[in-house]
Amino acid sequence: MGEPLTVGIIGAGAISAQYLDTFDTLPSLRLAAVADLDPDRAGAVAAERPGTRAVTPDELVVAPDIDLVLNLTVPAAHADVAGKAVAAGKHVYGEKPLATTVAQATEVLAAADQAGVRVGCAPDTVLGTGIQTARRAIDDGSIGVPVAASAVMANSGPESWHPSPDFYYLPGGGPLFDMGPYYVTAPVTLLGPVTRVTGTAGRPRPERTIGSGARAGVSVPVEVDTHVSGALVHASGAISTIIMSFDTVATRASNLEVHGEHGSLIVPDPTPSPETRHCAARATTTGRCYR
Ligand SMILES: NC(=O)c1ccc[n+]([C@@H]2O[C@H](COP(=O)([O-])OP(=O)(O)OC[C@H]3O[C@@H](n4cnc5c(N)ncnc54)[C@H](O)[C@@H]3O)[C@@H](O)[C@H]2O)c1
Known part of the structure; x- marks a missing residue:
């Protein structure tokens, strides 16, 4: 090179x-x-x-x-x-x-x-401060043996802001292919490789309406599942629950949590916004902030 x-x-x-x-x-x-x-x-x-x-x-x-x-x-x-x-x-x-x-x-x-x-x-966000700090906290034993994680990306779909959202709803799109790479890579980075996957998915709406740009108001067909729920079994035995959804109007679920035998880590979003990018992991048991 x-x-x-x-x-x-x-x-x-x-x-x-x-x-x-x-x-x-x-x-x-x-x-x-x-x-x-x-x-x-x-x-x-x-x-x-x-x-x-x-x-x-x-x-x-x-x-x-x-x-x-x-x-x-x-x-x-x-x-x-x-x-x-x-x-x-x-x-x-x-x-x-x-x-x-x-x-x-x-x-x-x-x-x-x-x-x-x-x-x-992509994604390389697992190399950033939040997930690397969480990984160090886990490796340091701060929550004991990790037993489970949850990764949630739930919104109402990109058509509200993307002027050409067609591809999100065509084969190759959908929340799993679009955002899943972030929310699967993160638990794998934190808890190791996955040996078994189970899941189910749904497609409640046959079309979506573009919300911005020159084609605002135009409907696009939905040819992929838009709500995906899965369980990943890691080689360690830990289980990660994944929800990837373009069918959720409002949620209070954390983007990423890891639970161990002694405590839980609330991990920063694997797709951080400029506002949250510099936050590091926080242990709920002790309130300790990892940077
Ligand atoms: N838009 C975002 O916020 C965002 C964020 C992170 C990642 N991504 C990813 O980036 C990729 C592109 O997304 P985007 O939002 O820029 O899409 P887009 O539709 O705005 O742009 C894609 C471009 O690729 C061109 N293209 C398509 N097939 C091609 C081919 N075979 N050869 C040459 N050009 C081709 C299209 O003409 C278009 O200009 C996707 O994989 C998406 O998941 C997008």
Whole structure:
């Protein structure tokens, strides 16, 4: 890998703005190219950034100067875009989920192993202060042997704020693929690997109405389950309960809790807002704040 690492973005939609802001603070990365199925989106980014060119997705993955492809496409395209980049010898970092089936994910990782390139995937929030602090508190024995966790992401769906929420309700979308990566990665980080999964899911509404942007008022079809409830059995024997829902108008459930034989940890949200990002874990038994 070169220094700085030369990056090409595929997918210049809503989330790309956050990545673009971050590039300006990271001298170890250089954004050289951007591509999108919609060339105007790629063109708009390139026009704002001297030194960044707009290309097609196919041109980007084979461009000799690109070290890493940043895959910010919609979930259903993640495995295909990552696979093409890996086949062209590029490292890949992608938005979650890595793929929408285990088979596709396994294929991407196996191809990357063969090609000698690296594949990374969001979320990286488990590396942040809150969950790392909770992990240390657990490792230090502050709640005794962990026996259970609960992870809850429950809201009424992204159509109120996302101007193009269609993909959230198409195969590859839904709360489990959209937010589950945060709320599954967190208990796995805290309690270790999972050996057994059970669950059930429902789809109470056949369509959703866009609440903002140029298409406000337009209905989009719902083709995925929008309330998912599951139990994860960790190799240690601990059990995590997961609720991922786009069918919840108001909830008072904690986003993430871990329960041990001597106490419970209320862990910060794995998808922190700017307001809560710097909070660290708090033990309910002692009130002690971990930083
Ligand atoms: N919007 C958010 O707040 C947010 C937050 C965290 C993560 N994410 C994740 O980021 C990803 C993108 O979300 P978004 O909100 O930016 O979606 P979006 O629909 O706004 O943008 C996706 C872009 O990818 C392009 N695209 C789709 N398939 C493509 C392909 N095969 N080749 C090239 N371009 C393609 C689309 O034209 C579009 O411009 C998703 O995986 C989502 O889960 C989004």
